[in-house]
Amino acid sequence: MKAVVITKYGGPEVLQLEDVADPTPGADEVLIKVAATALNRADTVQRKGAYPPPKGSSPYPGLEVSGTILALGSSLSPGSPWNVGDEVCALLSGGGYAEKVAVPVGQLLPVPQGVSLRDAAALPEVACTVWSTVFMMSHLSPGESFLIHGGSSGIGTFAIQISKYLGIKVFVTAGSEEKLEACKNLGADVCINYKTEDFVARVKEETGGKGVDVILDNMGGSYFQRNLDSLSVDGRLFIIGFQGGSTADVNLSPMLAKRLTVQAAGLRGRSIENKAKIVKEVEKNVWPAIAEGKLKPIVFKTFPLAEAAEAHRLMESSSHIGKILLIP
Numbered sequence: 001m002k003a004v005v006i007t008k009y010g011g012p013e014v015l016q017l018e019d020v021a022d023p024t025p026g027a028d029e030v031l032i033k034v035a036a037t038a039l040n041r042a043d044t045v046q047r048k049g050a051y052p053p054p055k056g057s058s059p060y061p062g063l064e065v066s067g068t069i070l071a072l073g074s075s076l077s078p079g080s081p082w083n084v085g086d087e088v089c090a091l092l093s094g095g096g097y098a099e100k101v102a103v104p105v106g107q108l109l110p111v112p113q114g115v116s117l118r119d120a121a122a123l124p125e126v127a128c129t130v131w132s133t134v135f136m137m138s139h140l141s142p143g144e145s146f147l148i149h150g151g152s153s154g155i156g157t158f159a160i161q162i163s164k165y166l167g168i169k170v171f172v173t174a175g176s177e178e179k180l181e182a183c184k185n186l187g188a189d190v191c192i193n194y195k196t197e198d199f200v201a202r203v204k205e206e207t208g209g210k211g212v213d214v215i216l217d218n219m220g221g222s223y224f225q226r227n228l229d230s231l232s233v234d235g236r237l238f239i240i241g242f243q244g245g246s247t248a249d250v251n252l253s254p255m256l257a258k259r260l261t262v263q264a265a266g267l268r269g270r271s272i273e274n275k276a277k278i279v280k281e282v283e284k285n286v287w288p289a290i291a292e293g294k295l296k297p298i299v300f301k302t303f304p305l306a307e308a309a310e311a312h313r314l315m316e317s318s319s320h321i322g323k324i325l326l327i328p
C-alpha cells in the first residue's frame, strides 16, 4: 500500500508518499480501507520528532480515519458487531496517513447518520478528546459557562457545538475577526479576539466578575496564570496542549481562594481499554447530537494524500478553520 512516511524529522517537505507493507490486523483488530484521514496539530509535532508514536503503534502519522472494513482479526466473529464491508470511522494511535490501517475493534465508531463517509474522518479525535476531558473528567454540565481557547481549531469547532447542544454558555478566544465570526456562527455566545482584547477582563465583564466554570486550554504555560484568574469558585482548568510552552511562574493563591482544579491529559498514550471506554461514551453522548443535525464536522479543506506536506503547511499557517482532510 501507499503511506505517508516521515523520511527524517523536519519541515513539511519530509513527508513523502511511499510504497510500504500492508498492516496485518491483530486478533482484536480490524483492517480498514481508508476513505479519508484528518490532520491533528500533534501530527506536525510528530513530524518534527517531538511526539514519538507510543510503543507498538504505526510509525506513519494519522490519529483518525474513516473507511470500509476489509478484514476482521482472528478473534472477531462476523456481526460482533462489525462485518467486512461496514463503513466506520476510528480513533488511532497512528497510521492514518495510508491506504489501509489496522485498528483495535474498541476504537471503531459507526459513520454518524447524516455525515458522509469522507467527512466522518474529521470526528473521532476531536470528539474523543473533548468528551474525555471537559465532560468525563471536569464534569462540565448544562447551565455552566465554558471558555474554549482556539475556538476555530479542529478541537474548538467541535467543542463549541457539543457544548451548545448541551445547554452550556460558550466563550471562545481566537486570533482574527474571521475566526471569531465562524465561532459565532457555530453558536459561541462570547467571542474574544486574544490579539486585541484582554481575555481575563472580558470574561470578568461578561460574568459579572464571577469567571467561567470550565476552561479548555491549548496553550499551557503562557496562559496558566490568566486561566486561573478567569475561573469562578470551584472552577476547573483542563490543559490539552502546550502551544504556549509547558513551564510558568505562577501565583497559586487563586487556586486556594477559589477551590480550583487543574487537570491535563493526552489521548494517544491511553490504553486500548481506556480508549474503548471513551469511544463508547462518545457514541452514546455525541453521536445523537449529530443525528439530530445539531453538530457537524467542520471541514476546511481536503488534499490528496500525496499532498500531505501542503496540508501540514496550511495547518502550521493557522489560517484554517476546523479540520483538514487527506484523501488516499
Ligand SMILES: NC(=O)c1ccc[n+]([C@@H]2O[C@H](COP(=O)([O-])OP(=O)(O)OC[C@H]3O[C@@H](n4cnc5c(N)ncnc54)[C@H](OP(=O)(O)O)[C@@H]3O)[C@@H](O)[C@H]2O)c1
Residues within 6 Å of the ligand: 039, 040, 041, 042, 125, 129, 150, 151, 152, 153, 154, 155, 156, 173, 174, 175, 176, 179, 194, 218, 219, 239, 240, 241, 242, 243, 265, 266, 267, 268, 315, 318, 322
Ligand atoms: N491532549 C490531547 O489528547 C489532544 C488531542 C487533540 C488535540 N490536542 C491539542 O488541542 C489543540 C488544538 O488541536 P487541533 O488539532 O484542533 O489544532 P489546530 O486546528 O491547528 O488549532 C490550533 C489552534 O491554536 C491557535 N493558536 C496558534 N497559535 C496560538 C497562539 N500563539 N496563541 C493562541 N492560540 C494560538 C490557532 O488559532 P488562532 O489563529 O486563533 O491563534 C488554532 O486555532 C492543540 O494544542 C493540540 O495539541 C490535544
